C-alpha cells in the first residue's frame with residue numbers, strides 16, 4: 001500500500017478547528033531527533049532489540065491476542081444464528097486489551113525511527129485481529145463481546161459503560177487504542193488501526209457527546225487518547241469528548257479514581273497514582289487546546305502538592321501499595337510502591353506543564369524520574385520488569401506482584417509495555433520551540449532537526465551524560481540566524497535537587513556551578529528566572545557550544561516532616577540517585593551508616609552494569625561501600641538494597 005505523505009493525510013482528514021490555541025511551547029517531535037550514542041542509545045537499543053519483541057511475544061503467549069480472536073469468533077457464530085453459548089476469556093483482566101495496544105504503540109515508535117518490515121507485518125496481522133473483534137457499531141472490548149449474555153467478569157456491567165466509573169475499564173481500553181492507532185498511522189501512513197479508533201470514537205460521540213449521558217471514567221487515559229485523535233484528524237468532537245469526560249467528575253465520587261471533586265476544584269494529588277497522573281496530563285492537554293485557565297490553575301496546585309509533599313527522591317510517585325495510591329502529605333516510607341506506570345505518567349504530566357509554561361523546573365522533575373524511578377522498572381537485559389519501585393528491599397520479599405526481584409511479565413501487565421513505549425519515544429522530551437527560542441531539555445548524544453525562527457537548524461549533542469557533565473553542541477545552519485539557544489540548568493546544578501523544600505543538599509555553594517565555552521563572539525549568555533541559560537544572538541554555521549555541568553557528589557536530606565528520612569542521608573551525583581546493594585546478604589538487613597565525614601569518590605566503571613559511575617564510600621572504622629545507580633539494582637542477583645542511610649550506626 002502506498003504511503004500518504006503525512007501532511008497531506010492530515011489535511012485530507014482534517015476540518016477547521018474551533019480551537020485556535022495549543023501549547024505555547026511546541027515540542028519537537030520524537031522522530032525529528034535521533035539518539036546516536038551514549039547512555040540512552042544503549043537503553044533504547046535494548047528496548048528495540050529485546051523488550052519490544054519480548055513484549056509482543058508475551059502478549060501473544062499470555063492470550064491477550066487470543067481474546068480478540070475469541071470475541072470475533074463469538075460475533076461470527078452469533079451472526080450465523082448460533083445462540084446459547086459464550087466464551088470465557090483466557091486472561092484475567094478486562095483491561096488486558098490495552099497491553100496489546102501499548103505494545104503496538106511502542107513498536108510503532110520503533111518503526112518510526114527504523115524500518116523493520118517483519119515487525120510491521122506482525123503489527124498488521126495484530127491490527128487485523130483487533131479490527132475483527134470490533135462490534136458493528138464500533139464498540140471494542142473483548143471481555144463483553146466474547147461473553148455477551150451476562151457479564152463474564154465481576155468488573156463488567158450487564159450494560160455497556162455502566163460500570164466504567166467503577167472498574168470495567170471500557171473507556172480506558174478506548175484511550176490506549178487511540179494512542180496506538182495514532183502512533184501506527186504516524187509511523188506507517190496506514191489507516192487500518194486509526195479507522196478502528198474512529199469507528200469507536202463515533203460510538204463514544206453517539207453515547208456521550210449528545211449531552212445526554214455523563215459518566216466519569218474509572219481509569220483515565222481516554223482523555224489523552226481523544227486529544228491525540230483530535231490532533232490527528234482535526235475533528236473537534238474528540239477534544240470536546242475529552243473535556244466532557246473530565247467535567248463529568250465529582251463531586252461526591254471516589255477519591256480513589258479522582259471522582260471526589262470537580263477537576264477544576266481539585267488541589268491535591270489523591271487516589272490511584274497512575275489514574276491521577278494520566279488525568280493531570282489530560283487536563284494539561286485540554287487547557288492548552290481550549291485555553292481554559294481553570295484546568296491550568298488546578299493542575300498547578302496539584303503539582304505543587306506532589307513536588308513539595310509527595311515525591312520520592314527517585315522521582316517515584318504513589319507511596320501506597322493499597323490502592324496503588326498517593327499517600328498523605330510527607331507520607332513517603334522507604335518501601336513505597338512507586339508503580340512504574342505512575343513514574344512515566346508523572347513524566348508525561350511534567351512535560352506538558354513545561355509546554356504550558358516554559359519553566360525548567362518541570363523538566364527537572366521529569367529528568368529525576370527518567371533516570372531513577374522510571375528506568376529502574378526494566379532490567380539491563382530488557383526482559384525483566386519491576387511494577388513497584390521501592391527505595392529499600394530486604395533481599396527476599398515477593399513485593400513485585402508475587403515475584404521477588406524483576407519479573408518477566410505480570411498477570412496485570414500494564415508496566416512493561418508502558419515502559420517500552422516511553423523509552424521508544426524518549427526523544428520527544430528533548431527539544432521545544434517558541435518563536436525565536438530553542439529549548440534544550442534533555443542531554444544525550446543525539447542529532448536533531450528543529451525549526452526555529454522559521455528556519456531549519458540541525459543540532460547535535462555529544463556527551464557522556466549522566467556520568468560526565470560536559471555537553472558539546474554543534475549547530476548546522478545554511479546561513480547566519482538570530483535565535484536563543486536555551487539550555488536547561490538542572491536544579492541539582494544549582495544545589496536544588498527538587499523545585500521545593502522536600503529535599504535539600506547538606507551543603508550549598510554560593511557560586512553557580514556551571515561553565516560555558518562559546519565558539520561565537522556574536523552570542524551572549526543570559527541566565528533568566530525560568531531555569532534556562534539563554535545564549536542570545538546571531539549564530540553562524542558550524543557554531544559550537546560546550547556546557548559544563550558540575551558533577552559533584554551530594555548528600556541529600558529529606559524535609560524533617562518526612563518521618564522515614566529523619567537522621568538519614570542519600571547520595572546523588574548529577575541526575576543519578578545512588579543505592580547500596582548488599583551482595584553479602586548479611587542479616588539482619590539494615591542500611592549501613594554513612595557519616596557526614598565519610599569520604600565519597602566517584603569512579604567510572606566501563607565494564608560493570610553496562611558502564612556506570614559508582615560511588616566509593618570510605619568510612620572511618622568501617623569497611624568501605626560501593627554505591628551503584630538506583631536504576632541498576634537487581635541486575636546482579638537478588639540482594640538487600642538501600643537508598644537512605646543513617647548518619648550514625
Ligand SMILES: [Zn+2]
Nearest residue numbers: 339341414415
Ligand atoms: Zn503499571
